[in-house]
Amino acid sequence: MKRQGIAESLRDAIAEEMERDPRVFCIGEDIGVPGGWGGAFTVTLNLEKRFPGRILNTPIAELGFFGVATGAAIMGMRPIVDVQYGDFLFLASDQIVNNAAKLHYMSGGQIRVPMVMRAPVGATGRSAQHAQSMERYFIGVPGLKVVAPSNAYDAKGLLKAAVRDDNPVMMFEHKLLYGSKGARAEPGAVDATSDIPDEDYTVPLYAASVMRPGSDMTIFAWLLMAHFALHAAEQLAAEGIDAEVIDVRALAPLDWPTLERSARKTGRALIVEEGAKTGGLGAEIAAGLCERVRRLQFERLASPNTPVPFSPTLENAYRPDVARIVAAARRLAGSGE
């Protein structure tokens, strides 16, 4: 057992999978450069020394290397693709959406695409093009699995499960959750460390996680918002509101049985999302819950329909925070009575 942050647990997960399976390799920008960074957020730091020839450093060519990874995957390799910022996935999206996600189906099942894609997201003092919450653009792509770990235990287990899965899996990682200490720690970083077992384990790609049981309402959140939701639930408890907190975690396909069971139990759902309200995953969760749970009271909290701003003042106004989650929960607690 050891205490680790997400960057370290992901690094161990990658190394252990590469040890276990010679088909696994990493591909991306600024990974595998001796004296370099180990990717934009240190996840692959020093792995090139342990795995010569298997940490492939690419030109700045996202469309190209996501396609290269897809091609390697269909020939029996198991690539882990690293993109520096999730925002760059727009450059790669033809290969992800039209090739990786569709080849199994349109080939009549002849082709499998066992590929993991890792992408950092979240508003973190970088303005509009290095900050977007990209989940919304990929959750509706048939053939693609999407996961988003909020802590180091889940990050390691989900990554291992993704590597062993025969489908393309997109993993979104929040820049404020990689680590709250050390040289690469971000201002505003949140402690997402976990106790990591010594033995091998996986976390299923299809399961949401109940972070805190409760009876009065359910707060659905993921990534950074899951941490904020948990803090909010603690404040709400002091006011006599017993909120269940669910880390949605498996963003596509969604874990409807778990989400529905909780919403049915509490009858009230607060869905919290970083990213613009329109067209977000929160809208999909709200619609799906309303189809399944009659007379559900629900509220959505998300960022406004603006690009991510730079000024810290504006950025704090942009992103939902603990105080706004508490306020929304109070409104919801009083609704429908």
Added chain:
Amino acid sequence: MTARDRADSRLGLLERMIRIREFEEGVRFLFLEGSMPGTIHQCQGQEATAVGVCAALRPDDFITSTFRGHGHALAKGLTEQELLDELFGAATGCCKGKGGSMHVGDMSKGMVPGIAIVGGGIPLATGMALAFKLQKSDQVVACFFGDGAVAEGAFHEAVNMAAIWGLPVIFVCENNLYGASTRVDLVMKNPRIADRASSYGFAGETVDGNDVEAVCAAAKTAAARCREGGGPVLLELLTYRQTGHSRRDARAYQPEAERKAWAARDPIEIFAARLEREGVIDEAGVERMRAQAAKRFTEAVERARSAPQPSPDDLESEVFAPESQP
């Protein structure tokens, strides 16, 4: 190779091209009469590129293709039957009716289902070649695309990676002078596509794409270079589409004189004439080949028309592969 073997091999090239022509002409008729669903992109006039390249490959080598892939498929060893079943949307098609004309392919025969986004197959083929290199296999990939694809970023990003990593991929550009209706000189300052290779530091060559033997020879040299670890090769094959871009395109954008000049250089006619001149086959022999190809096509159409359609239950199958491996 004995003289007899060499003659058989040349007759094989002719026979493959004739089968593709008969297939495409027959499919055109079925489509126009309204009995075939979907859309079609055909390759009449370009048979020598598909046949010449695929004849230079081993059965365990792979090709990637485009929306215009019927010829590539037949050249790589797919049967008329599995293609026609797919074109009719049957469950017995090479992609179980889920791909259709633009996505024909059979992995067991070394053909990835066609990638119908222009340029989209080029990074994919490069990645397949990366897999072969990582696996220490001596297989190669031949990646077919058109002149239009070299304007796509995907081409430039992928050939660059193939070059820096020395990957065993033959980039086969079928330059038929038109991307849909747009002529190459409207979209390229330098219309010599093979020149692109030198700016990325690898080998490029322009070949008469209507001469099946010239294509085959160039592809054999390229494949040998790839297998020896010499890195990628760009082959620009000059050819001409003697049919519309798709469906009912009357190709009014192709000047009459240009069409006539290329019709006089029809890849099947010139190769048949060469073989007749050299006494490898006579006119009656060529006619027998055509008749056999037509018969094979007609029989396959009859079976395809009555092949089982997919069940509506199949709609949601194969979105995901069964979950995980140990």
